[in-house]
Amino acid sequence: ELKVEQNPLFLSMQEGKNYTIYCNYSTTSDRLYWYRQDPGKSLESLFVLLSNGAVKQEGRLMASLDTKARLSTLHITAAVHDLSATYFCAVDTGNQGAQKLVFGQGTRLTINP
């Protein structure tokens, strides 16, 4: 059974600091996604990573994928309060028929002024 594990699960940090969220998964896959969810809201797609060594950046967020280590990271640079949310990684284990996403537990990020 595929396991997708994020750490930390809770992260409280100060504005202006840098930090990294880790996503480990237990099966071979080269398709990994990062989503953001605000309290009481739906999921917003952040990054799609489709190959070993893929790196994507958007604003203060940067995501990378190492398929050999089965590890993805989400790096936050100079955090600001607006980035407070829950972040999920998700691994696609589907075949050609359809995507089958398995989500990590989520990392609840709180950024304090």
Add this chain to the structure above:
Amino acid sequence: DTEVTQTPKHLVMGMTNKKSLKCEQHMGHRAMYWYKQKAKKPPELMFVYSYEKLSINESVPSRFSPECPNSSLLNLHLHALQPEDSALYLCASSQGLAGGHEQYFGPGTRLTVT
């Protein structure tokens, strides 16, 4: 238009009721998904439709019955639910059937079973 819409936003139903959740997208996506999300937990996949055909059923109890009337619509029919079925039900769609396409999520229906 990159929007997935869901109705209703909130639903309260008794254990003997029958209700339906509706999801719609007009992005031309050919895959649509139902997820269940309990509070403070990640979404869990329930069903996947590809080209209007059910391709994945994650061993969901039969009191949940999905339906895909056309490529833009996805319904979830609910009958004889249990209180533990109370959750946020999310619909999503993606452009392709294979991997590599991000899923767009709707706002969800918050379901309470009394």
